[in-house]
Amino acid sequence: MSGFGPGRKLPHVRFDLPRRQSEDPCDLQFRTDLVGVRPAILDVQQGDTLDVELVEQGGARSVVCLTEEKQVVGALAAFQGFAQLIRCLALKNQYLAEVEVVSKSQCTVLVRRGTQ
């Protein structure tokens, strides 16, 4: 992160949408922050793998990331491809979230297809 400043041409920043690894529309991979991070995060460390689960409650659907002990760490939401992820989870596709950055209430994960 260097070489920029007033009057200097800014570097091109590339951001990918949640991308498919194949023609399969459920072969998703994306990086995002968890929303509503819970105290379970105290036990979570960089490199840990979380389960991604679709939760249906009172007719509303949400997606949460859980530890091996089934403690909710936080929710996935507010990104491009979120609705597709819900559709794929509803079709019984499975995803894992690898913890890339973790602090006392922030957790950035890389989500990809797979099982524990």
Add this chain to the structure above:
Amino acid sequence: MIIVGGTYVERCEFPYWNQIYGSGLRAAVALSALSSNCALHTYVNELWLEDVEATLEAFGIKSNLLRTNERIVFDYLYGFDRLTRVDPETVEQSDAIKIEGDAVLRFGMLEGNACVKGRRVVFDPQYANAASFWDNGSEADSLALILNPEELIKSGLVNWPDDRDPRIATDEERNKAAQNIFDAARSRRVVLVVKHGVGGADIYTHDESPTRIPAYAADAFFKIGSGDVFAAAFAYAWAARQMHAVDAARYALLCSANYVECRQLPLSSPESMVARPEIGVRAISRIALSGSASEANAELLRHAAHAIGSLGGSADLQPIGLQDGLFDVGKADVVLGVFDLNANISDVEQLRSKIGDRRLIVFWPSPLLTFVDTPNTIASADYATALYLALREARR
């Protein structure tokens, strides 16, 4: 609580961030755990519509989504530096959103306008003029305007000279600007909430002296959306809970500190907030800048000086390099050391040894950062956090 505001894509490279929020959606998610009747009115591009609907459903937020052809994306290199400049004049305008309610939070939007009627309304103009609230027929029994110091001066002192920086206005001038806004509002009840660059706020009301509220310290600084969180928290406390404006602003500042440090959403209630240390309210002292001698780093140092200036501070850019005789910290109380990947621990230690007992903030995007262990030093691998910490320390 009714919220009306934009929904946009936000992307940042340092730190990585690629989400759909914008002021409206972020405020709605922020308040979703506090208000069972949280409703969002917003414009949404077709491309993101189902992702926004799914997000609203997940947080139990009622909504009225109006489709727009505009696909607005805000790109940032880092939190203080938005690369995208959207000219509101070039954005296709959609039909106005009309809403009525007891407690309403209205944000200025790029692709449309909201005509609101409410008992307690909070207006964060964003891209619009603060005084424009009433222009489209909006009405409020009580109105809170959320402004930055520049907007206060420009809205309240119309003859302010173009060549004078509004951020250096005196307290007397700010008070006069506030009084002029109250006079223009005539008999309407208005509260002014003026936010400062790195936290803290001034509250102006008709019948009380201005109250300055100090910022709360955070250990990291993720700026994208921090103003939205402040507005949402203030609106919840002042408009929905009818708390006093000063108490509502204190709560909002605490929520902001939690957000910039940890990106905490949704928000906790005023009753469950945990106190944070306050940062002094004195003017920001000078900050000396130094660091690695590379050309790229010199550019970054110049950039840091510019950013500090735009946030109300002042910086002395030292000659590059730490050679004896060249480095003079001058009147600065705080030194920001910006180091590149070619630096090593001894460079940091050398700078530390040259600045006496002054506070040293180090930006160094290196894995070796964790080994920086010199006294009176705070180190960060995040550029925006390092800038914030330098400004924070210069205010103590």
